[in-house]
Amino acid sequence: MENIRNQTKNFFLRILNIPFAFLMHAIDLIMWPIQKIIGVRNMPYIFLLPNLIFFGLFVIIPLVANFFFSLSSGDELLFAERELPTTKQYDQLFDCESYLNPNTCTEDFFWRGVYNTIFFVVFQVGLMIFFSVLTAVILNKKIIGRGFFRSVFFFPVLLSPVVVGLIWQWILLKNGAFNAIIESYGGDKVSFLTDPSWAMASVIFVSIWAHMGFYTLIVLAGLQAIPPNLYEAAEMDGTSRERIFFRITLPLLMPNLLVVFILASIKGVQTFDEIYVLTGGGPGTSTSLIVQYIFTTGFASSGSVQNFGLAAAASMVLGVVLLFLTLMQLYFSRNKESKHQEI
């Protein structure tokens, strides 16, 4: 009986195999001559080629085009109709009497974006690391419903930034849910999103809420990688909990925290969508970051000149910052890998 079953199974597998075998032979017909010409060693490049073509088409060419846009001026889109080359856009971006006072800069919106981005990244990343570590340490303990809480903290990461923006807009608006609660306790309504002194704090809070789960997960993985015998030894020595945290947990967590720091910084510098939905960059320009400046200057000028050149120049500046952060991340992750290998 078993034998018949196996034979039937093999028969169907062979039938199913026919189209794949046919396909493989067809591919062989193409690959064999290529391999003959370029040799076996170079064949991996052939397999990488489709991906490289798409990468070149959608990343490299736009990147190069963006660079040339930054060296051109005019309100036309096609290169043939633009003034090229000129450093006018960079001159305009960096034309400031004092870089510390955006009001003295020709492109004051850009510099406001720069300062807002720095402020946003410093506080968002700092607080995010703090809360991620706190949450991960709690979630690493044997608490009731640990799996549930891990999911709950990770859930916002799955939401689209637009959804995050809209949800929190409904909560934080002057007539929103949060103010309704404040009012029900006899308090005065607060303009969380339209008062300049509150708006940045609100967007930082929302951003932390939305992204913290991802970084908590990285920290949690780091915590679980710490050998338990270190804690056992420390406990046997009667070391206090605080001392264990600062002398064992935190130092061993440092490589993970570095990754979290750099990834969060890269993400923070690129932030746009959830803030654009939440506050539109307002009030005034108090929550307008660099990416919003680029978007508005190039694409959302509402009838003013769409200055593709200036937007491209600003994005090149942003690109340099991101490149620096990415290189830092690569450096530290390689450093971490080599340390692991040494161990």
Place this chain on the structure above:
Amino acid sequence: MNFKFIFKAISVALVSFSLTLISAVSFAATDVRIMWYGDGDKENVPIAAQIDEFNAANPDINVILDIVPYDAIMNTLPIQLAAGEGPDIARVTDLGGLNKYYADITPYVADPSYYEKSFGPFLNWYRKPGDSTSIHGFHSTMTVTGPYVNKTLFEQAGVDLLGPGATWEEWAAVSIEVAEKTGTPIPMAWDRSGHRVSGPAISMGAKYFDSSGDPKLVDDGLKAMTQMLYDWHQAGTMSKDLWGSVSGSKYHAPNDWWNAAEVVFMMSGSWQIGRFANEVGDDFDWWAVPAPCGPAACTGMPGGNALLAFNANPAVGKVMDYLSSKEQLSSFIGQVLAIPGHLDLQVDYQTDDPNAKHALNTFAGAVPTIDQVAFDLQAHVDNRIMFNAIISRLGQAIVGEMTMDEAWERMDEDVEKQLKEKYGG
């Protein structure tokens, strides 16, 4: 024998298939794509019905109506056009700003003189400087900016509405009085738009152009109006929550507050009539009032939207002829409760709402009182650059990012910078 038969059968099948394909291609309907933004179903449903009717009556033309948000018209359409893409026809409000992309449909419309007779003054708004003959499209609806008041709140407060000739200061004072007496949170709310600010600024004496006709934004008139708006925000006459909720030149309307009866006086325009009729209904009486006065005039801004062609061909001409015909325009305007851009159109407004009827009369009556500076500004190809400079810098001053003096200086610099980028120099 069998092989011969199969070969013949396949050949016949192939030839028949090819012929079918060729004939299908030859007789395929010509597509005409319209990019349309509408103020909700009140505008989208009537236009969709008209397009369906046109398609049914013209099997050789297939009109595709793409209903998009207003932002897409303002921000996506110019990029599409610059890239050589874009629709055949679009409903546009930046009438002069896109004029380099408009196509001349004169050879393809049945009667070019109909367009001149019916939409004459507006056609120049679409034309390039120096051009006085091209036909690019027609005015879908005309608009006039102006204020509305919550009449019910005035009645509850026992305060009389002001009549023609009342100044901005007087309207602000009575709005505050009504708000205080009725416990209404916001005495005054304006659309966040440089276009909306411009009518009142012209009333205060703003000229917008120098003696040679070139843009010159900041003068005493503009300063007076923007200072007033700044002061109203600081004093709480206008809520910072509205203009503060976005940044830059982004448009924002206070409709939610208005619909919730939290606003006494709202500065907007005639395009709101249909919307108020639908959304406010009989919750409260709303009344359009004449444009308040300044020392120079009592004017709103004219405006409107036009259906303009970006491709010229017989199909586009036929669609334009159909949509601009008296019959279709009258039906459309009657349903959406707007002011016609057609100079000789009898409209049977389909509403029993006394507020809407009164508002239509008020705005239609305001057209002859519109100041010439307002018409010139609306017709100017770079007016959006000026509108955007006003609203973005005023917005910054209101939230304390700069002083009014700095804001005025920046407004002029913004205009100069943008014009340089556009025209070189």
